[in-house]
Amino acid sequence: xxxxxxxxxxxxxxxxxxxxxxxxxxxxxxxxxxxxxxxxxxxxxxxxxxxxxxxxxxxxxxxxxxxxxxxxxxxxxxxxxxxxxxxxxxxxxxxxxxxxxxxxxxxxxxxxxxxxxxxxxxxxxxxxxxxxxxxxxxxxxxxxxxxxxxxxxxxxxxxxxxxxxxxxxxxxxxxxxxxxxxxxxxxxxxxxxxxxxxxxxxxxxxxxxxxxxxxxxxxxxxxxxxxxxxxxxxxxxxxxxxxxxxxxxxxxxxxx
Amino acid sequence: xxxxxxxxxxxxxxxxxxxxxxxxxxxxxxxxxxxxxxxxxxxxxxxxxxxxxxxxxxxxxxxxxxxxxxxxxxxxxxxxxxxxxxxxxxxxxxxxxxxxxxxxxxxxxxxxxxxxxxxxxxxxxxxxxxxxxxxxxxxxxxxxxxxxxxxxxxxxxxxxxxxxxxxxxxxxxxxxxxxxxxxxxxxxxxxxxxxxxxxxxxxxxxxxxxxxxxxxxxxxxxxxxxxxxxxxxxxxxxxxxxxxxxxxxxxxxxxxxxxxxxxxxxxxxxxxxxxxxxxxxxxxxxxxxxxxxxxxxxxxxxxxxxxxxxxxxxxxxxxxxxxxxxxxxxxxxxxxxxxxxxxxxxxxxxxxxxxxxxxxxxxxxxxxxxxxxxxxxxxxxxxxxxxxxxxxx
Numbered sequence: 001x002x003x004x005x006x007x008x009x010x011x012x013x014x015x016x017x018x019x020x021x022x023x024x025x026x027x028x029x030x031x032x033x034x035x036x037x038x039x040x041x042x043x044x045x046x047x048x049x050x051x052x053x054x055x056x057x058x059x060x061x062x063x064x065x066x067x068x069x070x071x072x073x074x075x076x077x078x079x080x081x082x083x084x085x086x087x088x089x090x091x092x093x094x095x096x097x098x099x100x101x102x103x104x105x106x107x108x109x110x111x112x113x114x115x116x117x118x119x120x121x122x123x124x125x126x127x128x129x130x131x132x133x134x135x136x137x138x139x140x141x142x143x144x145x146x147x148x149x150x151x152x153x154x155x156x157x158x159x160x161x162x163x164x165x166x167x168x169x170x171x172x173x174x175x176x177x178x179x180x181x182x183x184x185x186x187x188x189x190x191x192x193x194x195x196x197x198x199x200x201x202x203x204x205x206x207x208x209x210x211x212x213x214x215x216x217x218x219x220x221x222x223x224x225x226x227x228x229x230x231x232x233x234x235x236x237x238x239x240x241x242x243x244x245x246x247x248x249x250x251x252x253x254x255x256x
Numbered sequence: 257x258x259x260x261x262x263x264x265x266x267x268x269x270x271x272x273x274x275x276x277x278x279x280x281x282x283x284x285x286x287x288x289x290x291x292x293x294x295x296x297x298x299x300x301x302x303x304x305x306x307x308x309x310x311x312x313x314x315x316x317x318x319x320x321x322x323x324x325x326x327x328x329x330x331x332x333x334x335x336x337x338x339x340x341x342x343x344x345x346x347x348x349x350x351x352x353x354x355x356x357x358x359x360x361x362x363x364x365x366x367x368x369x370x371x372x373x374x375x376x377x378x379x380x381x382x383x384x385x386x387x388x389x390x391x392x393x394x395x396x397x398x399x400x401x402x403x404x405x406x407x408x409x410x411x412x413x414x415x416x417x418x419x420x421x422x423x424x425x426x427x428x429x430x431x432x433x434x435x436x437x438x439x440x441x442x443x444x445x446x447x448x449x450x451x452x453x454x455x456x457x458x459x460x461x462x463x464x465x466x467x468x469x470x471x472x473x474x475x476x477x478x479x480x481x482x483x484x485x486x487x488x489x490x491x492x493x494x495x496x497x498x499x500x501x502x503x504x505x506x507x508x509x510x511x512x513x514x515x516x517x518x519x520x521x522x523x524x525x526x527x528x529x530x531x532x533x534x535x536x537x538x539x540x541x542x543x544x545x546x547x548x549x550x551x552x553x554x555x556x557x558x559x560x561x562x563x564x565x566x567x568x569x570x571x572x573x574x575x576x577x578x579x580x581x582x583x584x585x586x587x588x589x590x591x592x593x594x595x596x597x598x599x600x601x602x603x604x605x606x607x608x609x610x611x612x613x614x615x616x617x618x619x620x621x622x623x624x625x626x627x628x629x630x631x632x633x634x635x636x637x638x639x640x641x642x643x644x645x646x647x648x649x
Contacts, residue, residue, distance in 0.1 A: 007288060011407075013407065019413055027417060030415075030418060031392070033633075040628045043625075043648045044477070179346075183344075
């Protein structure tokens with residue numbers, strides 16, 4: 001791994017002044033600037049939006065108990081299928097989050113072994129645990145959240161192994177996160193930036209899920225979710241503090 | 257070093273081998289490497305894949321060469337992997353697409369100037385104008401869909417403006433064909449046609465694979481449309497190849513083509529790490545050529561000099577901006593169309609192409625719609641400020 005330094009980045013217009021000048025001359029001849037009009041492509045997209053099928057369906061409850069429960073909740077005007085879909089989303093996200101931390105931990109230990117990892121602040125709530133222990137704890141908590149959510153899904157009559165529509169969509173939205181963390185060229189700080197995106201989305205996701213559980217009258221479940229969210233808030237604060245420490249350091253390091 | 261195809265032996269096939277770690281090395285830097293390093297990687301991946309294709313076809317037709325072909329293909333497969341894996345994971349599929357079109361433009365323009373047969377040179381210039389237009393359409397998509405500047409990839413080497421519009425590339429199949437070169441064609445002519453055929457195959461196959469990865473329907477349409485044109489280009493260039501060459505003759509030309517292209521890459525590569533890859537594979541290909549020469553002599557009972565002449569390599573493709581030549585072609589030949597195997601002015605275009613075009617463009621043109629009013633601007637169209645944008649209601 002190499003430190004990120006200034007160098008021969010060739011992407012900008014300023015690094016190819018003659019070429020860019022020539023490109024602008026070509027524009028004048030073959031593609032002169034005119035008022036921007038995106039009507040045609042947007043109209044096409046609109047037609048596809050109207051004609052589109054759903055991305056998929058929410059699985060039917062798999063147990064009698066779940067069906068009864070779903071029916072009961074429907075009678076009181078809630079949308080239990082939405083709760084199931086969003087639980088499916090968090091199952092997918094926590095499972096993926098566990099794997100993101102797996103990848104981050106590999107990068108961390110490699111840098112430590114190479115003597116390339118500067119000291120990072122230890123979070124107050126870590127009770128003196130060092131950075132590797134904190135990383136391990138966060139990873140374990142993501143895993144626990146996944147297991148807890150799977151139990152909740154089962155208790156509601158759902159199938160925790162099914163991929164719900166929101167689970168699928170959150171998987172699409174998260175595809176770039178693992179691309180960043182798993183890339184051996186990215187620094188620890190760049191990887192933490194991807195983790196920050198994950199933790200911010202995760203925190204907002206838990207907030208929404210708690211609210212849906214409360215609306216559905218699932219107070220026990222809502223309490224479990226609140227405990228998970230408290231842990232996720234710690235994860236977010238820790239990732240932010242590590243990222244800030246690395247990018248604010250006075251000297252460049254391989255880690256940043 | 258001057259290479260002679262009939263004399264230089266290279267590394268014997270039995271000594272060639274790579275580990276998975278060798279194949280999956282460090283990728284090029286999208287940000288720091290010269291755009292022509294990526295151009296060479298894309299070109300050589302296309303060549304390797306086409307050499308595999310040639311051998312697979314030969315395998316089906318050549319009872320006496322099965323073992324040798326299988327052995328050659330194993331190494332070619334791993335060479336293709338090594339080269340294709342040079343493209344880093346930070347390239348989005350659309351950014352890689354920009355690299356593919358830049359490769360098509362710069363390589364085709366260079367080949368068009370090297371080609372000694374005026375009719376085939378016309379053929380290169382003809383399709384050049386179409387790939388040139390594809391770069392403009394994809395650049396518009398990159399800007400308007402991903403908010404990225406295509407020149408981050410092309411680095412000022414290649415103009416990004418329209419030429420023959422993509423919606424007019426759609427021809428009836430009978431008008432995609434060209435007259436093939438004959439048995440006495442210069443070696444350069446054979447190598448040029450095979451290089452471009454391999455390149456177009458690769459581009460077509462890439463678009464067919466990544467087109468469905470896009471969620472945006474306009475992107476899906478644009479890839480569908482341009483993949484279809486690339487399929488036409490495979491026919492366009494593939495029909496230049498002499499159909500009377502035997503499978504083992506084609507194998508010989510294919511191996512010579514790889515030697516010629518690797519040697520050109522070695523001579524011009526600016527990244528020392530990548531140059532070492534080209535040097536290693538040049539040595540491999542000379543070894544492969546030995547196998548092909550022996551098969552040609554043993555099975556066909558023919559003298560390889562019939563195909564390879566004196567064995568000297570023709571002039572290399574020049575990996576540098578061909579801006580001046582391309583502009584000249586855009587200015588003078590955009591209006592050309594096809595009628596059968598001939599190049600004609602627009603009014604004389606083959607009528608069945610007009611009917612075909614009416615069918616495929618019946619519900620509108622993706623290439624037109626995605627790029628309407630777009631012109632390349634450093635840093636994307638959005639740098640033009642908060643001007644009013646006319647949108648769908």
